[in-house]
Amino acid sequence: MEFKFTNENLAQLDKEIKKYPYKKAAVMAALWLAQEQNGWISGEVMREVASVLEITPEEVLGVVSFYTMYHKKPMGKYHIQVCTNVSCMLRGGYEIFDHVKEKLGIDNLQVTNGGLFSIEEVECMGSCGTAPMIAVNEDYYENTNPDAVEKILQSLTNKN
């Protein structure tokens, strides 16, 4: 499906581009805006980002494939990232990860039927001092545990 930035996002991207000496340097910001608009980074999205920044789609693909924060396929309305890096792992990160997978009935990088939830095991999200932590979309939940995470899932389910 064709993808074009909205005028609002083009204006935002223009501001990002002006921060750098070269348009290409704004590729991460462009991809983040595109993901917010489209939900994930498709081939069409990469072509549009390449076109706006006057670089090749292959250069864009290099960035998309390197960083896990860019979704390579559609994810759930609530994308749950569970950190299992050292601090979180030592304080129960894997117990949380396994619990969420079991509750949702999905494995890493899968989406529940109906598209409400997806789960992703991630590396350190910079919140080690309050490990273990998860993120639901942009929101962090820190010093958490399987029971607390289950309540979060329940409240998100009840909203829909």
Ligand code: FES
């Ligand atoms: S190790 Fe989990 S946030 Fe740093």
